[in-house]
Amino acid sequence: MEVLSLPKRLLPLIPAGLLVQQVLPSPDHLTILATPRPPSAACPDCAVLSRRVHSRYDRTLGDLPWQGRPMSLRIRARRFLCLNPACSRRTFAERLTGVTAVASRQTERLGGVQRCLGLALGGEAGARLARRLAMPTSGDTLLRMACAAGKSGEVPRPAPRVLGVDDWAWRRGHRYGTALADLERNVVVDLLQDRQAETLATWLRQHPGAEVVLTFKRSSQRLSGPTAALRRAPRLVSSIRASSVACC
Numbered sequence: 001m002e003v004l005s006l007p008k009r010l011l012p013l014i015p016a017g018l019l020v021q022q023v024l025p026s027p028d029h030l031t032i033l034a035t036p037r038p039p040s041a042a043c044p045d046c047a048v049l050s051r052r053v054h055s056r057y058d059r060t061l062g063d064l065p066w067q068g069r070p071m072s073l074r075i076r077a078r079r080f081l082c083l084n085p086a087c088s089r090r091t092f093a094e095r096l097t098g099v100t101a102v103a104s105r106q107t108e109r110l111g112g113v114q115r116c117l118g119l120a121l122g123g124e125a126g127a128r129l130a131r132r133l134a135m136p137t138s139g140d141t142l143l144r145m146a147c148a149a150g151k152s153g154e155v156p157r158p159a160p161r162v163l164g165v166d167d168w169a170w171r172r173g174h175r176y177g178t179a180l181a182d183l184e185r186n187v188v189v190d191l192l193q194d195r196q197a198e199t200l201a202t203w204l205r206q207h208p209g210a211e212v213v214l215t216f217k218r219s220s221q222r223l224s225g226p227t228a229a230l231r232r233a234p235r236l237v238s239s240i241r242a243s244s245v246a247c248c
């Protein structure tokens, strides 16, 4: 494998907080070796800063593709000694804030893109496009990311004034949920586990405020008729043609 040493200033596009050490290219993949930039880290229990390194270990994270090739960051991370005698923790692993979450195997920015694919296309279709875009992942993973986004509030949840209701594929051809979108801001606001009318009714009761509910043609046909929930909406417009609704 060819090894390139590039000046650090030539690689400003990796996540902030990392220093590039080496670039390892191969015909179908790119690996960047990096180290965390901060000289110290705060103990997660007592918040006291420490510079005393106990040991080092490697973390490999998937990252955004470069020039159509999947890319990985191999980070030489550190475990620090907590120097606070009153703290019960002896050592701690540094947090890669702004790069990735604890125990995650990908960067936050790659996760954000994949989450959008999952929200927009569902599991299997999203995974196919992700592979085509050199961000390979599984359909199940995309679904987990989409659901986690909804539960964590990353996807804004207040009921929009103009609410769009459409099918959303957990697994295309097998299992569908319901996607709810703010059609004025053109963003997905929530994902429901199924496409049953009662599930939508419950959501509408929990999120009052929608003035107009737009159901797309295919989902309005699959819903079991005009439900009490939809009738309670101030105005229902159904059978509009599907349009693109972005997320994030």
Ligand SMILES: [Zn+2]
Binding pocket: 043, 044, 045, 046, 047, 048, 082, 083, 084, 087, 088, 089
């Ligand atoms: Zn501590």
